[in-house]
Amino acid sequence: MSIRVGFFSVNNYLDKTSFSGALYYMYQALAKQDVTITNLGTPQKPFLGLNIIKKVKKLLKNNIINTSKNLSDDDNYQDFITIVHKQLEKNNCDLIFAPIASKELSFLKSNLPIIFLSDATPELIKNSYQIYKNEKEYSLACETELMAISKAQTLIYTSQWAADSAVSNFNADPNKIKIVCLGANLDFTPPVSQIYEKLNSSKLRLLFIGGNWKRKGGDIVLETFNSLIRFGIDVELVIVGAIPTNAVNDSRIVTIPFLNKNKPSDYKKYVNLFRQSHFLISPTRADCSPLVFSEANAYGVPAITTNIGGIPDLIKEGINGYTLPLSASGDKYAQLILDIFNDQKTYKLLIESSRKEYETRLNWDVWAQQIHSIMAQSIDKVK
Known part of the structure:
Protein backbone atom coordinates (compact mmCIF):
# COMPACT_ATOMS: atom_id res chain seq x y z
CA MET A 1 0.00 0.00 0.00
CA SER A 2 1.51 3.32 -1.09
CA ILE A 3 1.27 5.97 1.62
CA ARG A 4 1.86 9.72 1.40
CA VAL A 5 3.53 10.77 4.65
CA GLY A 6 4.26 14.21 6.03
CA PHE A 7 7.45 13.90 8.10
CA PHE A 8 6.94 16.36 10.94
CA SER A 9 9.71 17.61 13.22
CA VAL A 10 11.32 20.93 14.10
CA ASN A 11 14.64 19.06 14.32
CA ASN A 12 16.83 18.65 11.25
CA TYR A 13 16.02 15.08 10.27
CA LEU A 14 18.45 15.19 7.33
CA ASP A 15 21.42 15.50 9.69
CA LYS A 16 22.98 12.43 11.34
CA THR A 17 24.06 14.47 14.35
CA SER A 18 20.61 15.86 15.10
CA PHE A 19 18.79 14.12 17.95
CA SER A 20 21.41 11.35 18.09
CA GLY A 21 20.73 10.58 14.43
CA ALA A 22 17.47 8.78 15.19
CA LEU A 23 15.29 11.06 13.06
CA TYR A 24 17.72 10.85 10.13
CA TYR A 25 17.67 7.06 10.11
CA MET A 26 13.88 6.95 10.59
CA TYR A 27 13.53 9.14 7.52
CA GLN A 28 15.92 7.05 5.44
CA ALA A 29 14.30 3.77 6.47
CA LEU A 30 10.77 4.99 5.71
CA ALA A 31 11.91 6.23 2.30
CA LYS A 32 12.78 2.62 1.38
CA GLN A 33 9.20 1.52 2.05
CA ASP A 34 6.20 2.06 -0.23
CA VAL A 35 6.03 5.64 1.00
CA THR A 36 6.14 9.11 -0.53
CA ILE A 37 7.55 11.55 2.01
CA THR A 38 6.76 15.24 2.17
CA ASN A 39 9.41 17.12 4.15
CA LEU A 40 7.58 19.31 6.62
CA GLY A 41 9.48 22.20 8.13
CA THR A 42 12.89 23.27 6.87
CA PRO A 43 15.27 20.29 7.14
CA GLN A 44 18.64 20.80 5.45
CA LYS A 45 21.41 18.42 4.52
CA PRO A 46 24.54 19.23 6.53
CA PHE A 47 27.51 20.95 4.95
CA LEU A 48 31.04 21.78 6.02
CA GLY A 49 30.07 25.03 7.72
CA LEU A 50 27.36 23.41 9.83
CA ASN A 51 29.47 23.09 12.97
CA ILE A 52 30.31 26.81 12.84
CA ILE A 53 26.62 27.68 12.51
CA LYS A 54 25.76 25.41 15.44
CA LYS A 55 28.36 27.14 17.58
CA VAL A 56 27.00 30.56 16.63
CA LYS A 57 23.46 29.41 17.45
CA LYS A 58 24.68 28.19 20.82
CA LEU A 59 26.23 31.58 21.51
CA LEU A 60 23.01 33.27 20.50
CA LYS A 61 21.04 30.98 22.78
CA ASN A 62 23.30 31.81 25.69
CA ASN A 63 22.92 35.56 24.94
CA ILE A 64 26.65 35.96 24.49
CA ILE A 65 25.96 37.79 21.21
CA ASN A 66 23.30 40.50 21.12
CA THR A 67 20.73 40.31 18.34
CA SER A 68 18.23 42.84 17.10
CA LYS A 69 15.45 40.26 16.91
CA ASN A 70 14.70 38.34 20.07
CA LEU A 71 12.10 35.67 19.46
CA SER A 72 10.54 33.64 22.23
CA ASP A 73 10.51 29.85 21.99
CA ASP A 74 6.81 29.94 21.12
CA ASP A 75 7.46 32.50 18.36
CA ASN A 76 9.99 30.16 16.78
CA TYR A 77 7.59 27.25 16.91
CA GLN A 78 4.80 29.38 15.49
CA ASP A 79 7.01 30.35 12.56
CA PHE A 80 7.74 26.69 12.00
CA ILE A 81 4.05 25.76 12.11
CA THR A 82 3.14 28.54 9.67
CA ILE A 83 5.55 26.97 7.16
CA VAL A 84 4.14 23.49 7.82
CA HIS A 85 0.53 24.59 7.34
CA LYS A 86 1.43 26.07 3.94
CA GLN A 87 3.27 22.88 2.98
CA LEU A 88 0.27 20.74 3.92
CA GLU A 89 -1.96 22.93 1.76
CA LYS A 90 0.28 22.37 -1.27
CA ASN A 91 1.00 18.67 -0.75
CA ASN A 92 -1.49 15.82 -0.44
CA CYS A 93 -0.61 13.70 2.58
CA ASP A 94 -2.46 10.68 3.91
CA LEU A 95 -1.10 11.17 7.42
CA ILE A 96 1.45 12.98 9.54
CA PHE A 97 4.31 11.13 11.19
CA ALA A 98 5.55 13.09 14.22
CA PRO A 99 8.56 11.51 15.96
CA ILE A 100 9.64 13.14 19.23
CA ALA A 101 7.47 16.14 18.38
CA SER A 102 5.08 16.84 21.25
CA LYS A 103 5.88 20.58 21.35
CA GLU A 104 5.36 20.94 17.59
CA LEU A 105 2.08 19.03 17.74
CA SER A 106 0.70 21.42 20.34
CA PHE A 107 0.78 24.14 17.64
CA LEU A 108 -0.38 22.03 14.69
CA LYS A 109 -3.88 22.29 13.26
CA SER A 110 -4.73 19.46 10.89
CA ASN A 111 -7.50 16.93 10.29
CA LEU A 112 -5.06 14.34 8.98
CA PRO A 113 -4.37 11.21 11.06
CA ILE A 114 -1.34 11.78 13.24
CA ILE A 115 1.13 9.14 14.40
CA PHE A 116 3.14 10.35 17.36
CA LEU A 117 6.34 8.50 18.34
CA SER A 118 8.24 9.00 21.57
CA ASP A 119 10.72 7.26 23.85
CA ALA A 120 9.57 8.87 27.11
CA THR A 121 7.13 11.26 28.79
CA PRO A 122 7.78 14.45 30.80
CA GLU A 123 7.06 12.49 33.98
CA LEU A 124 9.82 9.99 33.20
CA ILE A 125 12.21 12.69 32.07
CA LYS A 126 11.59 14.67 35.23
CA ASN A 127 12.33 11.68 37.45
CA SER A 128 15.23 10.29 35.42
CA TYR A 129 16.97 13.22 33.77
CA GLN A 130 16.02 16.12 36.06
CA ILE A 131 16.33 18.61 33.20
CA TYR A 132 13.39 20.88 33.96
CA LYS A 133 14.52 24.14 35.50
CA ASN A 134 11.40 24.58 37.61
CA GLU A 135 7.89 23.29 38.18
CA LYS A 136 6.44 25.74 35.65
CA GLU A 137 8.62 24.37 32.87
CA TYR A 138 7.64 20.83 33.80
CA SER A 139 3.93 21.76 33.85
CA LEU A 140 4.20 23.28 30.38
CA ALA A 141 5.88 20.13 29.11
CA CYS A 142 3.03 18.06 30.56
CA GLU A 143 0.45 20.28 28.86
CA THR A 144 2.08 19.90 25.46
CA GLU A 145 2.40 16.14 26.00
CA LEU A 146 -1.30 15.86 26.80
CA MET A 147 -2.16 17.83 23.66
CA ALA A 148 0.10 15.65 21.50
CA ILE A 149 -1.38 12.45 22.89
CA SER A 150 -4.94 13.70 22.44
CA LYS A 151 -4.30 14.82 18.84
CA ALA A 152 -2.64 11.59 17.76
CA GLN A 153 -4.67 8.75 16.33
CA THR A 154 -1.81 6.33 17.03
CA LEU A 155 0.89 6.43 19.71
CA ILE A 156 4.15 4.59 19.17
CA TYR A 157 6.52 4.12 22.08
CA THR A 158 9.94 2.55 22.06
CA SER A 159 9.43 0.65 25.32
CA GLN A 160 6.78 -0.63 27.68
CA TRP A 161 8.25 1.70 30.29
CA ALA A 162 7.35 4.75 28.20
CA ALA A 163 3.96 3.35 27.18
CA ASP A 164 2.98 2.65 30.78
CA SER A 165 3.76 6.23 31.75
CA ALA A 166 1.68 7.57 28.85
CA VAL A 167 -1.30 5.61 30.14
CA SER A 168 -0.88 6.19 33.87
CA ASN A 169 0.39 9.80 33.80
CA PHE A 170 -1.19 11.22 30.64
CA ASN A 171 -4.40 9.25 30.22
CA ALA A 172 -3.37 7.74 26.89
CA ASP A 173 -5.78 5.16 25.50
CA PRO A 174 -4.00 1.78 25.65
CA ASN A 175 -5.78 0.78 22.44
CA LYS A 176 -3.97 3.58 20.58
CA ILE A 177 -0.52 2.39 21.67
CA LYS A 178 2.03 0.32 19.75
CA ILE A 179 5.52 -0.58 20.98
CA VAL A 180 8.27 -0.62 18.37
CA CYS A 181 12.01 -0.76 19.14
CA LEU A 182 14.33 1.59 17.28
CA GLY A 183 17.15 0.52 14.98
CA ALA A 184 20.91 1.00 14.79
CA ASN A 185 22.29 4.25 13.40
CA LEU A 186 24.51 2.58 10.84
CA ASP A 187 24.77 3.26 7.10
CA PHE A 188 25.29 -0.40 6.31
CA THR A 189 25.07 -3.78 7.99
CA PRO A 190 28.54 -5.17 8.65
CA PRO A 191 29.26 -8.62 7.17
CA ARG A 361 14.57 -6.92 15.86
CA LEU A 362 16.94 -3.99 16.27
CA ASN A 363 17.49 -2.56 12.79
CA TRP A 364 15.78 0.28 10.92
CA ASP A 365 14.42 -1.91 8.11
CA VAL A 366 12.43 -4.01 10.58
CA TRP A 367 11.35 -0.80 12.32
CA ALA A 368 10.18 0.76 9.04
CA GLN A 369 8.21 -2.34 8.06
CA GLN A 370 6.37 -2.20 11.37
CA ILE A 371 5.75 1.54 11.05
CA HIS A 372 4.46 1.14 7.48
CA SER A 373 2.00 -1.49 8.69
CA ILE A 374 0.83 0.82 11.49
CA MET A 375 0.44 3.67 9.01
CA ALA A 376 -1.71 1.51 6.73
CA GLN A 377 -3.93 0.59 9.70
CA SER A 378 -4.27 4.27 10.63
CA ILE A 379 -5.44 5.17 7.14
CA ASP A 380 -7.93 2.29 7.10
CA LYS A 381 -9.49 3.62 10.31
CA VAL A 382 -10.49 6.91 8.68
CA LYS A 383 -11.85 5.46 5.45
Whole structure:
Protein backbone atom coordinates (compact mmCIF):
# COMPACT_ATOMS: atom_id res chain seq x y z
CA MET A 1 0.00 0.00 0.00
CA SER A 2 1.51 3.32 -1.09
CA ILE A 3 1.27 5.97 1.62
CA ARG A 4 1.86 9.72 1.40
CA VAL A 5 3.53 10.77 4.65
CA GLY A 6 4.26 14.21 6.03
CA PHE A 7 7.45 13.90 8.10
CA PHE A 8 6.94 16.36 10.94
CA SER A 9 9.71 17.61 13.22
CA VAL A 10 11.32 20.93 14.10
CA ASN A 11 14.64 19.06 14.32
CA ASN A 12 16.83 18.65 11.25
CA TYR A 13 16.02 15.08 10.27
CA LEU A 14 18.45 15.19 7.33
CA ASP A 15 21.42 15.50 9.69
CA LYS A 16 22.98 12.43 11.34
CA THR A 17 24.06 14.47 14.35
CA SER A 18 20.61 15.86 15.10
CA PHE A 19 18.79 14.12 17.95
CA SER A 20 21.41 11.35 18.09
CA GLY A 21 20.73 10.58 14.43
CA ALA A 22 17.47 8.78 15.19
CA LEU A 23 15.29 11.06 13.06
CA TYR A 24 17.72 10.85 10.13
CA TYR A 25 17.67 7.06 10.11
CA MET A 26 13.88 6.95 10.59
CA TYR A 27 13.53 9.14 7.52
CA GLN A 28 15.92 7.05 5.44
CA ALA A 29 14.30 3.77 6.47
CA LEU A 30 10.77 4.99 5.71
CA ALA A 31 11.91 6.23 2.30
CA LYS A 32 12.78 2.62 1.38
CA GLN A 33 9.20 1.52 2.05
CA ASP A 34 6.20 2.06 -0.23
CA VAL A 35 6.03 5.64 1.00
CA THR A 36 6.14 9.11 -0.53
CA ILE A 37 7.55 11.55 2.01
CA THR A 38 6.76 15.24 2.17
CA ASN A 39 9.41 17.12 4.15
CA LEU A 40 7.58 19.31 6.62
CA GLY A 41 9.48 22.20 8.13
CA THR A 42 12.89 23.27 6.87
CA PRO A 43 15.27 20.29 7.14
CA GLN A 44 18.64 20.80 5.45
CA LYS A 45 21.41 18.42 4.52
CA PRO A 46 24.54 19.23 6.53
CA PHE A 47 27.51 20.95 4.95
CA LEU A 48 31.04 21.78 6.02
CA GLY A 49 30.07 25.03 7.72
CA LEU A 50 27.36 23.41 9.83
CA ASN A 51 29.47 23.09 12.97
CA ILE A 52 30.31 26.81 12.84
CA ILE A 53 26.62 27.68 12.51
CA LYS A 54 25.76 25.41 15.44
CA LYS A 55 28.36 27.14 17.58
CA VAL A 56 27.00 30.56 16.63
CA LYS A 57 23.46 29.41 17.45
CA LYS A 58 24.68 28.19 20.82
CA LEU A 59 26.23 31.58 21.51
CA LEU A 60 23.01 33.27 20.50
CA LYS A 61 21.04 30.98 22.78
CA ASN A 62 23.30 31.81 25.69
CA ASN A 63 22.92 35.56 24.94
CA ILE A 64 26.65 35.96 24.49
CA ILE A 65 25.96 37.79 21.21
CA ASN A 66 23.30 40.50 21.12
CA THR A 67 20.73 40.31 18.34
CA SER A 68 18.23 42.84 17.10
CA LYS A 69 15.45 40.26 16.91
CA ASN A 70 14.70 38.34 20.07
CA LEU A 71 12.10 35.67 19.46
CA SER A 72 10.54 33.64 22.23
CA ASP A 73 10.51 29.85 21.99
CA ASP A 74 6.81 29.94 21.12
CA ASP A 75 7.46 32.50 18.36
CA ASN A 76 9.99 30.16 16.78
CA TYR A 77 7.59 27.25 16.91
CA GLN A 78 4.80 29.38 15.49
CA ASP A 79 7.01 30.35 12.56
CA PHE A 80 7.74 26.69 12.00
CA ILE A 81 4.05 25.76 12.11
CA THR A 82 3.14 28.54 9.67
CA ILE A 83 5.55 26.97 7.16
CA VAL A 84 4.14 23.49 7.82
CA HIS A 85 0.53 24.59 7.34
CA LYS A 86 1.43 26.07 3.94
CA GLN A 87 3.27 22.88 2.98
CA LEU A 88 0.27 20.74 3.92
CA GLU A 89 -1.96 22.93 1.76
CA LYS A 90 0.28 22.37 -1.27
CA ASN A 91 1.00 18.67 -0.75
CA ASN A 92 -1.49 15.82 -0.44
CA CYS A 93 -0.61 13.70 2.58
CA ASP A 94 -2.46 10.68 3.91
CA LEU A 95 -1.10 11.17 7.42
CA ILE A 96 1.45 12.98 9.54
CA PHE A 97 4.31 11.13 11.19
CA ALA A 98 5.55 13.09 14.22
CA PRO A 99 8.56 11.51 15.96
CA ILE A 100 9.64 13.14 19.23
CA ALA A 101 7.47 16.14 18.38
CA SER A 102 5.08 16.84 21.25
CA LYS A 103 5.88 20.58 21.35
CA GLU A 104 5.36 20.94 17.59
CA LEU A 105 2.08 19.03 17.74
CA SER A 106 0.70 21.42 20.34
CA PHE A 107 0.78 24.14 17.64
CA LEU A 108 -0.38 22.03 14.69
CA LYS A 109 -3.88 22.29 13.26
CA SER A 110 -4.73 19.46 10.89
CA ASN A 111 -7.50 16.93 10.29
CA LEU A 112 -5.06 14.34 8.98
CA PRO A 113 -4.37 11.21 11.06
CA ILE A 114 -1.34 11.78 13.24
CA ILE A 115 1.13 9.14 14.40
CA PHE A 116 3.14 10.35 17.36
CA LEU A 117 6.34 8.50 18.34
CA SER A 118 8.24 9.00 21.57
CA ASP A 119 10.72 7.26 23.85
CA ALA A 120 9.57 8.87 27.11
CA THR A 121 7.13 11.26 28.79
CA PRO A 122 7.78 14.45 30.80
CA GLU A 123 7.06 12.49 33.98
CA LEU A 124 9.82 9.99 33.20
CA ILE A 125 12.21 12.69 32.07
CA LYS A 126 11.59 14.67 35.23
CA ASN A 127 12.33 11.68 37.45
CA SER A 128 15.23 10.29 35.42
CA TYR A 129 16.97 13.22 33.77
CA GLN A 130 16.02 16.12 36.06
CA ILE A 131 16.33 18.61 33.20
CA TYR A 132 13.39 20.88 33.96
CA LYS A 133 14.52 24.14 35.50
CA ASN A 134 11.40 24.58 37.61
CA GLU A 135 7.89 23.29 38.18
CA LYS A 136 6.44 25.74 35.65
CA GLU A 137 8.62 24.37 32.87
CA TYR A 138 7.64 20.83 33.80
CA SER A 139 3.93 21.76 33.85
CA LEU A 140 4.20 23.28 30.38
CA ALA A 141 5.88 20.13 29.11
CA CYS A 142 3.03 18.06 30.56
CA GLU A 143 0.45 20.28 28.86
CA THR A 144 2.08 19.90 25.46
CA GLU A 145 2.40 16.14 26.00
CA LEU A 146 -1.30 15.86 26.80
CA MET A 147 -2.16 17.83 23.66
CA ALA A 148 0.10 15.65 21.50
CA ILE A 149 -1.38 12.45 22.89
CA SER A 150 -4.94 13.70 22.44
CA LYS A 151 -4.30 14.82 18.84
CA ALA A 152 -2.64 11.59 17.76
CA GLN A 153 -4.67 8.75 16.33
CA THR A 154 -1.81 6.33 17.03
CA LEU A 155 0.89 6.43 19.71
CA ILE A 156 4.15 4.59 19.17
CA TYR A 157 6.52 4.12 22.08
CA THR A 158 9.94 2.55 22.06
CA SER A 159 9.43 0.65 25.32
CA GLN A 160 6.78 -0.63 27.68
CA TRP A 161 8.25 1.70 30.29
CA ALA A 162 7.35 4.75 28.20
CA ALA A 163 3.96 3.35 27.18
CA ASP A 164 2.98 2.65 30.78
CA SER A 165 3.76 6.23 31.75
CA ALA A 166 1.68 7.57 28.85
CA VAL A 167 -1.30 5.61 30.14
CA SER A 168 -0.88 6.19 33.87
CA ASN A 169 0.39 9.80 33.80
CA PHE A 170 -1.19 11.22 30.64
CA ASN A 171 -4.40 9.25 30.22
CA ALA A 172 -3.37 7.74 26.89
CA ASP A 173 -5.78 5.16 25.50
CA PRO A 174 -4.00 1.78 25.65
CA ASN A 175 -5.78 0.78 22.44
CA LYS A 176 -3.97 3.58 20.58
CA ILE A 177 -0.52 2.39 21.67
CA LYS A 178 2.03 0.32 19.75
CA ILE A 179 5.52 -0.58 20.98
CA VAL A 180 8.27 -0.62 18.37
CA CYS A 181 12.01 -0.76 19.14
CA LEU A 182 14.33 1.59 17.28
CA GLY A 183 17.15 0.52 14.98
CA ALA A 184 20.91 1.00 14.79
CA ASN A 185 22.29 4.25 13.40
CA LEU A 186 24.51 2.58 10.84
CA ASP A 187 24.77 3.26 7.10
CA PHE A 188 25.29 -0.40 6.31
CA THR A 189 25.07 -3.78 7.99
CA PRO A 190 28.54 -5.17 8.65
CA PRO A 191 29.26 -8.62 7.17
CA VAL A 192 28.96 -11.48 9.62
CA SER A 193 32.66 -12.24 9.26
CA GLN A 194 33.51 -8.98 11.02
CA ILE A 195 31.71 -9.88 14.23
CA TYR A 196 34.25 -12.63 14.96
CA GLU A 197 37.38 -10.51 14.47
CA LYS A 198 37.44 -9.58 18.12
CA LEU A 199 38.03 -13.24 19.05
CA ASN A 200 41.55 -12.97 17.64
CA SER A 201 42.55 -10.60 20.44
CA SER A 202 43.43 -11.85 23.91
CA LYS A 203 43.32 -8.29 25.22
CA LEU A 204 39.90 -7.45 26.69
CA ARG A 205 38.57 -4.34 24.95
CA LEU A 206 35.76 -2.32 26.55
CA LEU A 207 33.89 0.45 24.77
CA PHE A 208 31.98 3.29 26.44
CA ILE A 209 29.90 5.69 24.34
CA GLY A 210 28.00 8.61 25.83
CA GLY A 211 27.89 12.38 25.90
CA ASN A 212 27.03 12.84 29.56
CA TRP A 213 29.77 11.27 31.66
CA LYS A 214 27.94 11.39 34.97
CA ARG A 215 24.49 10.29 33.78
CA LYS A 216 25.93 7.51 31.65
CA GLY A 217 27.74 6.07 34.67
CA GLY A 218 31.24 7.03 33.62
CA ASP A 219 32.68 6.77 37.11
CA ILE A 220 31.47 3.17 37.36
CA VAL A 221 33.12 2.46 34.01
CA LEU A 222 36.45 3.56 35.51
CA GLU A 223 35.75 1.48 38.61
CA THR A 224 35.14 -1.52 36.37
CA PHE A 225 38.37 -0.89 34.47
CA ASN A 226 40.37 -0.60 37.70
CA SER A 227 38.79 -3.78 39.08
CA LEU A 228 39.83 -5.69 35.97
CA ILE A 229 43.36 -4.35 36.37
CA ARG A 230 43.41 -5.65 39.95
CA PHE A 231 42.25 -9.02 38.65
CA GLY A 232 45.35 -9.05 36.47
CA ILE A 233 43.46 -8.70 33.19
CA ASP A 234 45.05 -7.21 30.09
CA VAL A 235 42.35 -4.65 29.34
CA GLU A 236 41.83 -1.55 27.22
CA LEU A 237 39.05 1.02 27.61
CA VAL A 238 37.93 3.39 24.85
CA ILE A 239 35.77 6.35 25.90
CA VAL A 240 33.80 8.08 23.13
CA GLY A 241 31.74 11.27 23.40
CA ALA A 242 32.70 12.35 26.90
CA ILE A 243 35.68 13.46 28.94
CA PRO A 244 36.04 11.88 32.41
CA THR A 245 35.38 14.32 35.22
CA ASN A 246 38.48 13.06 37.02
CA ALA A 247 41.78 13.21 35.17
CA VAL A 248 42.79 9.84 33.79
CA ASN A 249 46.46 9.15 33.16
CA ASP A 250 46.65 5.61 31.88
CA SER A 251 47.91 4.53 28.44
CA ARG A 252 45.32 1.74 28.43
CA ILE A 253 42.49 4.29 28.40
CA VAL A 254 41.78 6.09 25.12
CA THR A 255 39.49 9.13 25.14
CA ILE A 256 37.79 10.37 21.95
CA PRO A 257 35.75 13.46 22.92
CA PHE A 258 33.69 13.66 19.72
CA LEU A 259 33.06 11.89 16.42
CA ASN A 260 30.90 13.45 13.71
CA LYS A 261 29.05 10.73 11.81
CA ASN A 262 28.51 13.14 8.91
CA LYS A 263 32.26 12.96 8.25
CA PRO A 264 33.23 9.69 6.48
CA SER A 265 36.54 9.47 8.36
CA ASP A 266 34.84 9.86 11.75
CA TYR A 267 32.08 7.42 10.82
CA LYS A 268 34.68 4.82 9.78
CA LYS A 269 36.54 5.32 13.05
CA TYR A 270 33.25 4.96 14.97
CA VAL A 271 32.22 1.62 13.45
CA ASN A 272 35.77 0.25 13.67
CA LEU A 273 35.59 0.69 17.43
CA PHE A 274 32.70 -1.78 17.49
CA ARG A 275 34.69 -4.23 15.35
CA GLN A 276 37.53 -4.16 17.86
CA SER A 277 35.53 -4.23 21.12
CA HIS A 278 34.42 -7.21 23.17
CA PHE A 279 31.81 -5.43 25.29
CA LEU A 280 29.88 -2.19 25.28
CA ILE A 281 29.78 -1.06 28.90
CA SER A 282 27.02 1.38 29.86
CA PRO A 283 26.19 1.55 33.58
CA THR A 284 23.81 4.40 32.85
CA ARG A 285 22.01 6.16 35.70
CA ALA A 286 19.07 7.26 33.51
CA ASP A 287 18.11 6.37 29.96
CA CYS A 288 15.18 5.83 27.62
CA SER A 289 15.99 3.57 24.65
CA PRO A 290 19.71 3.93 23.84
CA LEU A 291 20.40 3.42 20.13
CA VAL A 292 24.01 2.50 20.83
CA PHE A 293 22.95 -0.98 22.03
CA SER A 294 21.54 -1.81 18.60
CA GLU A 295 24.69 -0.47 16.95
CA ALA A 296 26.87 -2.65 19.15
CA ASN A 297 24.70 -5.72 18.51
CA ALA A 298 25.14 -5.23 14.74
CA TYR A 299 28.82 -6.00 15.32
CA GLY A 300 28.09 -8.85 17.70
CA VAL A 301 29.07 -6.73 20.70
CA PRO A 302 26.95 -7.49 23.79
CA ALA A 303 25.94 -4.64 26.09
CA ILE A 304 26.57 -4.67 29.83
CA THR A 305 24.24 -2.10 31.30
CA THR A 306 21.65 -1.25 33.95
CA ASN A 307 18.10 -2.48 34.34
CA ILE A 308 16.40 0.91 34.08
CA GLY A 309 14.14 2.91 31.78
CA GLY A 310 13.38 1.34 28.43
CA ILE A 311 16.52 -0.81 28.45
CA PRO A 312 14.76 -4.12 29.37
CA ASP A 313 12.89 -3.89 26.03
CA LEU A 314 16.23 -3.73 24.21
CA ILE A 315 18.45 -6.08 26.17
CA LYS A 316 17.42 -9.70 26.63
CA GLU A 317 19.38 -11.27 29.45
CA GLY A 318 22.12 -13.55 28.16
CA ILE A 319 21.05 -13.01 24.55
CA ASN A 320 22.40 -9.61 23.51
CA GLY A 321 23.80 -8.49 26.82
CA TYR A 322 23.15 -8.33 30.54
CA THR A 323 21.63 -5.79 32.89
CA LEU A 324 22.63 -5.10 36.47
CA PRO A 325 20.74 -3.20 39.18
CA LEU A 326 21.36 0.51 39.54
CA SER A 327 23.22 -0.18 42.79
CA ALA A 328 25.80 -2.49 41.16
CA SER A 329 29.40 -1.49 41.75
CA GLY A 330 32.31 -1.53 39.33
CA ASP A 331 33.44 -4.80 40.95
CA LYS A 332 30.12 -6.41 40.00
CA TYR A 333 30.47 -5.24 36.39
CA ALA A 334 34.06 -6.46 36.25
CA GLN A 335 33.18 -9.89 37.63
CA LEU A 336 30.31 -10.36 35.18
CA ILE A 337 32.47 -9.33 32.22
CA LEU A 338 35.27 -11.60 33.37
CA ASP A 339 32.98 -14.61 33.84
CA ILE A 340 31.68 -14.25 30.28
CA PHE A 341 35.01 -13.44 28.64
CA ASN A 342 36.86 -16.32 30.30
CA ASP A 343 34.40 -18.82 28.82
CA GLN A 344 35.13 -18.45 25.11
CA LYS A 345 32.37 -20.85 24.08
CA THR A 346 29.77 -18.83 26.00
CA TYR A 347 31.20 -15.57 24.71
CA LYS A 348 31.10 -16.72 21.07
CA LEU A 349 27.45 -17.74 21.46
CA LEU A 350 26.75 -14.31 22.95
CA ILE A 351 28.35 -12.67 19.92
CA GLU A 352 26.11 -14.70 17.60
CA SER A 353 22.90 -14.10 19.55
CA SER A 354 23.66 -10.37 19.84
CA ARG A 355 23.98 -10.17 16.07
CA LYS A 356 20.74 -12.14 15.63
CA GLU A 357 18.86 -9.63 17.81
CA TYR A 358 20.08 -6.88 15.51
CA GLU A 359 19.08 -8.79 12.38
CA THR A 360 15.60 -9.75 13.56
CA ARG A 361 14.57 -6.92 15.86
CA LEU A 362 16.94 -3.99 16.27
CA ASN A 363 17.49 -2.56 12.79
CA TRP A 364 15.78 0.28 10.92
CA ASP A 365 14.42 -1.91 8.11
CA VAL A 366 12.43 -4.01 10.58
CA TRP A 367 11.35 -0.80 12.32
CA ALA A 368 10.18 0.76 9.04
CA GLN A 369 8.21 -2.34 8.06
CA GLN A 370 6.37 -2.20 11.37
CA ILE A 371 5.75 1.54 11.05
CA HIS A 372 4.46 1.14 7.48
CA SER A 373 2.00 -1.49 8.69
CA ILE A 374 0.83 0.82 11.49
CA MET A 375 0.44 3.67 9.01
CA ALA A 376 -1.71 1.51 6.73
CA GLN A 377 -3.93 0.59 9.70
CA SER A 378 -4.27 4.27 10.63
CA ILE A 379 -5.44 5.17 7.14
CA ASP A 380 -7.93 2.29 7.10
CA LYS A 381 -9.49 3.62 10.31
CA VAL A 382 -10.49 6.91 8.68
CA LYS A 383 -11.85 5.46 5.45
